[in-house]
Amino acid sequence: MTDERFDHAPVLLDRVLELLGVVADGTFVDLTVGGGGHAGALLDVRPGLRLLGLDRDPSAVDAARRNLSRFGERVHIEHARSDDLVGVLAARGIDNVTAVLADLGVSSPQVDRAERGFSYRDDRSGPVDMRMDPTTGPTAADIVNEADETEIRRMLRDLADERHATRIAAAIVAHRPITSTADLADVVRAAVPAPARRRGGDPAKRTFQALRIAVNDELDVLARTLDQALDVVTLGGRVAVISYHSGEDRIVKRRFRTAVDGGCVCPPGLPCVCGAVATARPLGRRAIVASPAERARNPRAASARLRAVEKIEPTPVGGL
Helix, strand or coil, rough: CCCCCCCCCCCHHHHHHHHHHHCCEEEEEEEECCCCHHHHHHHHHHCEEEEEEEEECCCHHHHHHHHHHHHHHHEEEECCCHHHHHHHHHHHHHCCCCEEECCCCHHHHHHHCCCCCCCHHHHHCCCCCCCCCCCCCCCCCHHHCCCCCCHHHHHHHHCCCCHHHHHHHHHHHHHHCCHHHHHHHHHHHCCHHHHCCCCCCCCCHHHHHHHHHHHHHHHHHHHHHHHHHHHCCCCEEEEEEEECCCHHHHHHHHHHHHHHHCCCCCCCCCCCCCCEEEEECCCCCCCCCCCCCHHHHCCCHHHEEEEEEEEEEEEEHHHC
């Protein structure tokens, strides 16, 4: 597993370099370092930056150490979840974080390995696993074969906006035990009405997405991670996040908006009198998306949304 190649095209690379390449010298934290594509490119153009790279996948950690070895002591890679950020910084005595990046979701190398259980393609069938860190925690099979029908239905609705959650949950329970990703995908496809199977891509996609998010506790981890990142970055430092589905993007928007408006609850259009304090400014009015050319080169970029903010001195919103 640790010899796996994690080489893949980093999404929105030019825009990431544009946003983070102007920060002060210090430590750049890549919270999902993967194969080190974004990190290596930023270190190349910014010799005054050092990297602290985190990843919960041991294969990614090994690949990042290999791929970024040319930078020597400028790079430290840790096997850790992104919401372990504060603890890792404290353990290493790092207090000058000037940039933070998180590229969320599952990577192509993870999907391509059948034994990881992320893929719904028949030619990549494997165990129903889906753990980002295969060394710990319950698997997707535990949910598929042990959770009650109500819980599965709720998960499909809340984590993947699955319209056919009721039918799919009932089918999963009826076909237990389900032991392979190919079997799971077939059960889901058969449960979806025929007209829906003929449009919108593979019917199993949303179910696999929901299971992966649930197994890895991705949304709660993301919320905690953003709070920590916004706290530890220095004044003038920047936090950037690339998300790939609406659930992730909503959390990023909400956390960034709260940093920008201080959580102001005053009516729109009226002066703020609630005492809200802003701690960041937005870098752009809306999410950055990939160009048609990048989407053609790299299908993973099609759903990517990049948002970023810059840390500022605490400023009363009423005085902005």
